Amino acid sequence: MRHVLEGSHAVSEAVRLARAQVISAYPITPQTHIVEQLSEYCANGTLNARFLRVESEHSALAALIGAASSGVRTFTATSSQGLALMHELLHWASGARLPIVMAQVNRAMAPGWNIWADQTDSLAQRDTGWVQFYCENGQEVLDTTIQAFRLAEWVNLPVMVNLDAFFLSHTYEPVDVPDQKSVDSFLPPYKPRFQLDLANPCAFNQLAPPNIYMEMRHNIQMAMDEAFTFFEQMEEEFGTILGRRHGAVEAIRCDDAEVILITSGTVTSTSRQVVAKLREKGEKVGLLKIKLFRPFPLNLLRELTKPASKIAVIDRNFSFGASGIFAQEVKAALCNFPGHPPVYGYVAGLGGRDITTEVIEDIYWLTKNSTAPENESSWVGLREVDHAVGQS
Amino acid sequence: MQLDNLNREHMCSGHVGCPGCGAALAMRFLLKALGNKTIMIIPACCWSIIAGPYPQSTLKIPVLHSAFETGGAVASGVRAAHDIKGDTETTVVTWAGDGGTFDIGFQALSGAVERNENFIYVCYDNEAYMNTGVQRSSSTPYGAWTTTTPGQHWKRLRKKNIVEALVAHRIPYAATASIAFPEDLMRKAKKAKDMAGSRFIHIFSSCPTGWGMPSEMSVKIARMAVQTTIFPLYEVEDGLRYTINYTPKGYLVNEYFRLQGRFKHLTEEDLESIQEMVDEDWNLLLRKAGVALETS
Numbered sequence: 001m002r003h004v005l006e007g008s009h010a011v012s013e014a015v016r017l018a019r020a021q022v023i024s025a026y027p028i029t030p031q032t033h034i035v036e037q038l039s040e041y042c043a044n045g046t047l048n049a050r051f052l053r054v055e056s057e058h059s060a061l062a063a064l065i066g067a068a069s070s071g072v073r074t075f076t077a078t079s080s081q082g083l084a085l086m087h088e089l090l091h092w093a094s095g096a097r098l099p100i101v102m103a104q105v106n107r108a109m110a111p112g113w114n115i116w117a118d119q120t121d122s123l124a125q126r127d128t129g130w131v132q133f134y135c136e137n138g139q140e141v142l143d144t145t146i147q148a149f150r151l152a153e154w155v156n157l158p159v160m161v162n163l164d165a166f167f168l169s170h171t172y173e174p175v176d177v178p179d180q181k182s183v184d185s186f187l188p189p190y191k192p193r194f195q196l197d198l199a200n201p202c203a204f205n206q207l208a209p210p211n212i213y214m215e216m217r218h219n220i221q222m223a224m225d226e227a228f229t230f231f232e233q234m235e236e237e238f239g240t241i242l243g244r245r246h247g248a249v250e251a252i253r254c255d256d257a258e259v260i261l262i263t264s265g266t267v268t269s270t271s272r273q274v275v276a277k278l279r280e281k282g283e284k285v286g287l288l289k290i291k292l293f294r295p296f297p298l299n300l301l302r303e304l305t306k307p308a309s310k311i312a313v314i315d316r317n318f319s320f321g322a323s324g325i326f327a328q329e330v331k332a333a334l335c336n337f338p339g340h341p342p343v344y345g346y347v348a349g350l351g352g353r354d355i356t357t358e359v360i361e362d363i364y365w366l367t368k369n370s371t372a373p374e375n376e377s378s379w380v381g382l383r384e385v386d387h388a389v390g391q392s
Numbered sequence: 393m394q395l396d397n398l399n400r401e402h403m404c405s406g407h408v409g410c411p412g413c414g415a416a417l418a419m420r421f422l423l424k425a426l427g428n429k430t431i432m433i434i435p436a437c438c439w440s441i442i443a444g445p446y447p448q449s450t451l452k453i454p455v456l457h458s459a460f461e462t463g464g465a466v467a468s469g470v471r472a473a474h475d476i477k478g479d480t481e482t483t484v485v486t487w488a489g490d491g492g493t494f495d496i497g498f499q500a501l502s503g504a505v506e507r508n509e510n511f512i513y514v515c516y517d518n519e520a521y522m523n524t525g526v527q528r529s530s531s532t533p534y535g536a537w538t539t540t541t542p543g544q545h546w547k548r549l550r551k552k553n554i555v556e557a558l559v560a561h562r563i564p565y566a567a568t569a570s571i572a573f574p575e576d577l578m579r580k581a582k583k584a585k586d587m588a589g590s591r592f593i594h595i596f597s598s599c600p601t602g603w604g605m606p607s608e609m610s611v612k613i614a615r616m617a618v619q620t621t622i623f624p625l626y627e628v629e630d631g632l633r634y635t636i637n638y639t640p641k642g643y644l645v646n647e648y649f650r651l652q653g654r655f656k657h658l659t660e661e662d663l664e665s666i667q668e669m670v671d672e673d674w675n676l677l678l679r680k681a682g683v684a685l686e687t688s
């Protein structure tokens with residue numbers, strides 16, 4: 001059934017349909033609507049789950065580590081500062097091979113305080129062993145959150161579903177909310193491979209000396225590879241039952257494109273418009289949306305960007321001292337391919353600044369009219385300010 | 393005392409604790425009383441090592457090793473999961489050191505107790521961060537040497553009173569216990585097991601390695617800590633009703649201090665002022681117990 005849903009509530013509906021059993025969360029703008037709705041569902045019996053109102057994000061994830069180790073389906077949601085506070089336990093969740101699902105609202109890191117869209121929070125956690133998705137709209141958020149449980153439980157890795165602050169979390173859109181029966185057939189009850197069990201007492205997460213630690217880490221990487229393969233199969237199944245596919249990446253008019261724009265999150269929707277408009281004018285431009293960030297879809301990216309003579313990556317995030325993070329990843333994916341197209345990195349829209357159609361068009365023309373990338377990344381739309389920091 | 397399973401062991405020999413480790417004894421006594429329908433959460437501490445490396449475990453119960461500061465929170469999650477699965481019987485226990493309890497894990501513990509999570513939190517107290525090589529914690533007593541309170545910088549601050557901090561939460565049950573008083577320890581563990589809500593047991597666990605004393609002194613020193621009222625044995629119900637379990641016979645603190653390397657720098661004057669502090673704390677406890685008696 002189609003409903004007009006806030007992006008946050010697309011998450012809550014998905015978690016309800018997924019029949020999560022233990023939910024634990026700590027409030028932070030703009031994540032609050034997600035967990036308020038879920039706490040309501042737990043209180044009124046719509047969802048048969050325990051909702052733990054813990055005293056911090058650190059404890060929210062710690063509690064889920066305990067719950068998931070006990071063999072139940074778990075969910076949390078957070079954003080920026082909250083995610084940063086969880087950092088230690090992000091590693092713990094993947095190292096312990098727990099299929100925890102988290103909705104993560106991409107919000108800027110302080111200081112200064114800024115509650116608006118920016119992906120640096122979750123991208124800074126890229127090495128923690130979580131599968132990471134970046135969603136474009138409410139429907140994708142709902143579908144991906146349901147899928148996240150299936151994927152997490154298949155590969156025994158935690159999954160993070162990212163959505164842009166406000167542009168997505170607080171925007172109302174028509175969203176198809178599937179019926180419980182369809183979701184149940186796609187996502188059966190969780191059958192843990194291991195759990196704390198009185199009948200079979202084991203110790204989990206104990207001392208792992210050098211003779212075994214490395215193999216344990218390699219297993220996580222094997223699970224990441226498996227996550228990529230399984231994702232395709234799972235989307236097939238999801239498509240059969242629920243009629244939708246989103247793809248690990250989506251290529252829009254890339255076949256004959258000379259310049260390919262690469263985006264993630266809500267900028268993609270704006271970019272779709274720009275590409276359509278430029279195409280009307282005869283410009284050979286394509287758009288590649290990256291939804292799956294970990295495991296990174298290396299081969300798809302290599303294949304799909306082959307026809308292009310230039311790539312322009314738009315990053316609403318930044319790694320200080322280096323460049324935009326998607327740009328880094330794209331460069332790393334292509335560097336061993338002789339003759340790959342040059343990669344132009346653009347940083348835009350940090351801290352919730354609009355990335356308008358004009359900004360994206362500028363990026364296109366800048367890329368098209370340049371002979372070679374001049375820097376690691378160009379900051380688009382910077383205002384004139386005093387840059388004389390640290391100079392006398 | 394009704395303890396059916398005193399002969400049962402839920403801990404194998406072959407753990408990797410130091411000789412004379414009080415924390416190993418404490419675990420053994422605790423599990424005798426709790427039995428094997430117990431799931432244990434162990435945040436980082438000496439016991440992360442003592443329990444043995446992968447793929448061995450010295451404990452015959454399910455153990456979830458956890459991050460240092462998460463004892464209260466991980467247990468909350470284990471409890472919630474078991475409850476939703478319909479298992480409200482299994483005892484969920486967190487077993488943490490003083491650092492993991494008084495310091496880095498205090499927030500998660502306070503949160504769990506405020507929510508009155510249905511679990512037992514046991515702190516084995518060896519009065520410093522021993523796993524990392526004897527650094528001071530807020531449980532390190534006044535006067536002690538540690539590697540971060542060395543030489544003339546010996547700790548000139550009092551030990552945090554963790555039981556009183558939990559009593560301030562109106563925790564259903566809080567008790568102190570000692571490896572030198574195993575029957576009292578096991579009675580308290582059994583009593584805690586048969587209650588609901590948050591329960592806290594604070595076990596004094598000597599550490600020959602960190603305290604600078606021979607391993608055979610472990611139990612004796614622990615007994616002296618109780619006899620001198622440095623570590624009184626008592627329990628508090630609902631944050632109100634105090635019961636003192638052992639009435640000391642007036643031993644002075646001197647000998648306790650003189651037997652441990654960590655206190656060897658203290659002068660006679662230092663010991664006199666420490667005696668005053670110990671007396672003051674004891675009188676405070678007596679007053680609380682007395683006040684509680686009058687109002688009950």
Ligand SMILES: Cc1ncc(C[n+]2csc(CCOP(=O)(O)OP(=O)(O)O)c2C)c(N)n1
Nearest residue numbers: 436437438460489490491492520521522523
């Ligand atoms: C976040 C974090 N900080 C520091 C450590 C290192 N560390 C491990 S155990 C420990 C000390 C534990 O002290 P305590 O809780 O008193 O237990 P004990 O080792 O004395 O038995 C420290 C500092 C850690 N594991 N995690």
Ligand SMILES: [Mg+2]
Nearest residue numbers: 489490520522
């Ligand atoms: Mg200690």
